[in-house]
Amino acid sequence: MPGPVMGGPYGGGLWMVLNVLIWTILVAGLALLLVWIVSRAGKSGRDKGTGETALDVLKKRYASGEISKEDFERMKKDIS
Numbered sequence: 001m002p003g004p005v006m007g008g009p010y011g012g013g014l015w016m017v018l019n020v021l022i023w024t025i026l027v028a029g030l031a032l033l034l035v036w037i038v039s040r041a042g043k044s045g046r047d048k049g050t051g052e053t054a055l056d057v058l059k060k061r062y063a064s065g066e067i068s069k070e071d072f073e074r075m076k077k078d079i080s
Contacts, residue, residue, distance in 0.1 A: 054079045055076065055079060058075055058076060058079065
Protein backbone atom coordinates (compact mmCIF):
# COMPACT_ATOMS: atom_id res chain seq x y z
CA MET A 1 0.00 0.00 0.00
CA PRO A 2 1.62 3.29 -1.06
CA GLY A 3 2.17 6.06 1.50
CA PRO A 4 1.46 9.76 0.95
CA VAL A 5 4.87 10.38 -0.63
CA MET A 6 4.48 7.55 -3.15
CA GLY A 7 1.14 8.71 -4.46
CA GLY A 8 -1.36 8.22 -1.62
CA PRO A 9 -4.25 10.65 -1.25
CA TYR A 10 -2.41 13.66 -2.75
CA GLY A 11 -0.89 11.95 -5.76
CA GLY A 12 2.81 11.82 -6.66
CA GLY A 13 2.53 14.79 -9.02
CA LEU A 14 2.03 17.31 -6.22
CA TRP A 15 5.31 16.42 -4.54
CA MET A 16 7.15 16.57 -7.84
CA VAL A 17 5.75 20.05 -8.57
CA LEU A 18 6.65 21.28 -5.07
CA ASN A 19 10.15 19.87 -5.42
CA VAL A 20 10.68 21.67 -8.75
CA LEU A 21 9.21 24.89 -7.32
CA ILE A 22 11.50 24.85 -4.29
CA TRP A 23 14.60 24.20 -6.40
CA THR A 24 13.59 26.95 -8.85
CA ILE A 25 13.22 29.45 -6.00
CA LEU A 26 16.59 28.44 -4.53
CA VAL A 27 18.43 28.74 -7.85
CA ALA A 28 16.77 32.09 -8.66
CA GLY A 29 17.66 33.39 -5.19
CA LEU A 30 21.29 32.38 -5.60
CA ALA A 31 21.42 33.98 -9.06
CA LEU A 32 20.01 37.26 -7.70
CA LEU A 33 22.51 37.19 -4.84
CA LEU A 34 25.37 36.67 -7.29
CA VAL A 35 24.19 39.55 -9.51
CA TRP A 36 23.93 41.82 -6.46
CA ILE A 37 27.44 40.91 -5.27
CA VAL A 38 28.97 41.45 -8.72
CA SER A 39 27.21 44.79 -9.20
CA ARG A 40 28.43 46.04 -5.81
CA ALA A 41 31.99 44.94 -6.57
CA GLY A 42 31.93 46.92 -9.82
CA LYS A 43 31.12 50.12 -7.93
CA SER A 44 33.90 49.82 -5.36
CA GLY A 45 36.31 52.18 -7.14
CA ARG A 46 33.71 54.71 -8.19
CA ASP A 47 31.72 57.40 -6.46
CA LYS A 48 28.22 55.91 -6.42
CA GLY A 49 26.53 59.26 -7.06
CA THR A 50 28.43 60.58 -10.08
CA GLY A 51 30.33 57.60 -11.49
CA GLU A 52 33.66 59.39 -11.07
CA THR A 53 36.76 57.60 -9.94
CA ALA A 54 38.98 58.96 -7.20
CA LEU A 55 41.54 59.91 -9.86
CA ASP A 56 38.91 61.96 -11.73
CA VAL A 57 38.10 63.90 -8.56
CA LEU A 58 41.80 64.39 -7.86
CA LYS A 59 42.38 65.73 -11.40
CA LYS A 60 39.51 68.20 -10.98
CA ARG A 61 40.91 69.41 -7.66
CA TYR A 62 44.34 69.94 -9.24
CA ALA A 63 42.88 71.66 -12.29
CA SER A 64 40.88 74.05 -10.13
CA GLY A 65 43.98 74.96 -8.10
CA GLU A 66 42.65 73.45 -4.90
CA ILE A 67 45.81 71.31 -4.45
CA SER A 68 49.44 71.77 -5.50
CA LYS A 69 51.32 69.65 -8.01
CA GLU A 70 53.22 67.95 -5.19
CA ASP A 71 49.97 67.10 -3.38
CA PHE A 72 48.48 65.86 -6.64
CA GLU A 73 51.43 63.55 -7.34
CA ARG A 74 51.48 62.22 -3.76
CA MET A 75 47.74 61.56 -3.72
CA LYS A 76 47.84 60.02 -7.18
CA LYS A 77 50.53 57.61 -6.00
CA ASP A 78 48.45 56.76 -2.90
CA ILE A 79 45.31 55.83 -4.88
CA SER A 80 47.09 53.93 -7.65
